[in-house]
Amino acid sequence: MSDTFSPDRAAADRPVPKAGILDIRAYVPGKATVDGIEHPLKLSANENILGCSPRAKAAYAAAIDQLHVYPDSRATRLREAIANEFRLEPERLIFGCGSDEIFHMLCQVYLEPGDNIVQGEFAFGAYAIGARACQAEVRNAPEPDYRVDVDELLKLVDARTRLVFIANPGNPTGTHVVGSEIRRLQAALPASVVLVLDGAYAEFVEDPAFEDGTDLARTADNVIVTRTFSKLHGLATLRVGWAYGPADMIAALDRIRQPFNTTIPGQAAAIEALADKDFQRASLELVGRWRAWLTQQLGGMGLAPVPSATNFVLVGFPSQGAKTAAAAEDFLARRGLIVRGVGGYGLPDHLRLTIGLEEHNRAVIDALSDFMRA
Numbered sequence: 245m246s247d248t249f250s251p252d253r254a255a256a257d258r259p260v261p262k263a264g265i266l267d268i269r270a271y272v273p274g275k276a277t278v279d280g281i282e283h284p285l286k287l288s289a290n291e292n293i294l295g296c297s298p299r300a301k302a303a304y305a306a307a308i309d310q311l312h313v314y315p316d317s318r319a320t321r322l323r324e325a326i327a328n329e330f331r332l333e334p335e336r337l338i339f340g341c342g343s344d345e346i347f348h349m350l351c352q353v354y355l356e357p358g359d360n361i362v363q364g365e366f367a368f369g370a371y372a373i374g375a376r377a378c379q380a381e382v383r384n385a386p387e388p389d390y391r392v393d394v395d396e397l398l399k400l401v402d403a404r405t406r407l408v409f410i411a412n413p414g415n416p417t418g419t420h421v422v423g424s425e426i427r428r429l430q431a432a433l434p435a436s437v438v439l440v441l442d443g444a445y446a447e448f449v450e451d452p453a454f455e456d457g458t459d460l461a462r463t464a465d466n467v468i469v470t471r472t473f474s475k476l477h478g479l480a481t482l483r484v485g486w487a488y489g490p491a492d493m494i495a496a497l498d499r500i501r502q503p504f505n506t507t508i509p510g511q512a513a514a515i516e517a518l519a520d521k522d523f524q525r526a527s528l529e530l531v532g533r534w535r536a537w538l539t540q541q542l543g544g545m546g547l548a549p550v551p552s553a554t555n556f557v558l559v560g561f562p563s564q565g566a567k568t569a570a571a572a573e574d575f576l577a578r579r580g581l582i583v584r585g586v587g588g589y590g591l592p593d594h595l596r597l598t599i600g601l602e603e604h605n606r607a608v609i610d611a612l613s614d615f616m617r618a
């Protein structure tokens with residue numbers, strides 16, 4: 245990938261994007277429609293099937309008269325609410341238009357052309373897009389058993405590595421890395437490398453050996469933890485993400501942050517969502533119960549579910565014959581059930597199913613049993 249001035253671009257007969265941009269594969273969101281089916285069920289984007297907190301909805305509605313007003317750039321009240329909830333220093337928080345924006349800010353701040361990021365081979369797609377936009381190299385470490393492996397990551401780290409990204413738990417795999425392994429990774433990384441711990445699904449993990457990384461970020465100079473209101477809190481459309489990290493990293497990110505990147509309704513709804521423990525509990529109970537059931541049912545029909553710590557399950561299909569993941573995705577779609585093909589993540593033989601309500605999960609399992617028998 246070239247990082248030098250290209251006279252060819254100046255001489256071109258039309259604007260030419262800088263090197264590498266057109267090599268980026270644009271992010272493909274989960275499908276939301278099926279031709280010929282009026283109200284399909286969308287189980288393709290890991291959204292909260294229960295919607296969101298009624299308190300968050302009321303706060304959103306109450307913001308209707310402020311649409312002409314610029315939001316509080318520092319998200320002061322939301323900042324205080326998060327600092328109190330997680331016992332974090334408010335000055336060490338930063339907000340983003342979703343956590344996606346924070347990954348982009350990290351890339352812009354730390355990556356020069358020719359630098360690299362290191363991630364697992366099935367990493368969430370946003371990291372690579374952010375890195376490639378900065379003309380950096382993306383290094384993918386093998387994930388044996390669909391799990392990020394600390395030693396495999398470390399093998400790829402060199403003098404040009406600036407960022408190591410881990411979604412913990414991961415998407416699309418749903419697997420997690422225990423706290424002791426994350427601490428071992430941090431201890432082995434050069435002090436100049438930022439370790440990004442993306443906790444978009446952290447709330448769903450039940451394993452007591454899991455750590456959300458905020459304790460490590462409190463004391464280490466190179467660890468940043470990102471979180472989102474899009475998953476557990478069901479506020480995906482409002483685009484509120486946040487990060488906690490060392491003060492000087494947060495200050496650097498803040499230099500390039502768009503000043504009004506979270507909105508008045510978004511901030512207000514997020515504050516109420518954080519306070520609504522009943523909604524959070526109901527969401528976690530639903531996911532916990534049906535995750536176990538789905539995993540068992542999928543295994544029972546001869547498919548290969550990957551044990552999940554999230555609100556979705558990745559499931560493997562035979563790579564040959566009539567029972568492939570692509571055929572299953574079509575079969576489910578014809579029954580109005582939209583799930584996520586993950587070929588774009590290097591997993592052409594898998595589908596990712598967001599956990600739904602009881603009737604949704606039963607419908608998915610009924611359809612897949614018919615598919616396997618057909």
Ligand SMILES: Cc1ncc(COP(=O)(O)O)c(C=O)c1O
Pocket residue numbers: 289290341342343344345368411413414415442444445471472473474480483484485
């Ligand atoms: C692992 C992971 N990180 C981050 C995000 C982005 O979340 P946000 O809505 O906060 O941008 C997602 C969304 O699907 C995700 O799966």
